[in-house]
Amino acid sequence: MKKVIISSFAFLLTSCATQPKDTVNSIGYVYIYSTTSVAIARDRADKLCGSKAYFLDQEYENQKLMQMYHPINNPSIQFNCNLEQAAYSGSTEAKEIKMKTIEAAYKEYYKAQYQLKEVRRKNADPNKYESYTETDPDGAIRSYSFHDNKSCETIVTTDGKAETKCD
Known part of the structure; x- marks a missing residue:
């Protein structure tokens, strides 16, 4: 017990x-x-x-x-x-x-x-060529240019490929 x-x-x-x-x-x-x-x-x-x-x-x-x-x-x-x-x-x-x-x-x-x-x-002044460049967070570089009421954008990626687009 x-x-x-x-x-x-x-x-x-x-x-x-x-x-x-x-x-x-x-x-x-x-x-x-x-x-x-x-x-x-x-x-x-x-x-x-x-x-x-x-x-x-x-x-x-x-x-x-x-x-x-x-x-x-x-x-x-x-x-x-x-x-x-x-x-x-x-x-x-x-x-x-x-x-x-x-x-x-x-x-x-x-x-x-x-x-x-x-x-x-x-x-942008239509009689002058103007441009600026930016870097994206992923490292790509973008460049914008303006001349004569037209604009172009160039993108260069981190692996070196480049592409340009214009209006």
């Missing part, structure tokens, strides 16, 4: 062992230990980040795969507070947001570039 009471008390103590607290480290990684639900973990991570936490789905899949072969006592669900770091660490959501932001920036860049070209073309 004594062995049963002692063994059940020992079992009770080990089953009530506390899990580590949910934590945020200095570089923005959030570790949620208190649940196995990704939706609940996301809510807790958002609160710990103070705004948006990005789910590291590749880390989660790797951890589930490792769990099959080497059981972990306190598995965590990982998030990151920083968009750039989360995209680098394998968050599909963060990568998509980052790519949309980059695409929007390029669209704005090319729109502004076109508007600048049109303003310069309209303001």
Whole structure:
């Protein structure tokens, strides 16, 4: 009887062992230990980040795969507070947001570039030859020239190919 009471008390103590607290480290990684639900973990991570936490789905899949072969006592669900770091660490959501932001920036860049070209073309003196050159973020060089109400655009790409278009 004594062995049963002692063994059940020992079992009770080990089953009530506390899990580590949910934590945020200095570089923005959030570790949620208190649940196995990704939706609940996301809510807790958002609160710990103070705004948006990005789910590291590749880390989660790797951890589930490792769990099959080497059981972990306190598995965590990982998030990151920083968009750039989360995209680098394998968050599909963060990568998509980052790519949309980059695409929007390029669209704005090319729109502004076109508007600048049109303003310069309209303001060019028809009796003089005027030109200017720009370098794109990818390293391509664009040269615009205006003379006698005509304009030409020359693009030299990073691999050395050149193309000229005139009105």
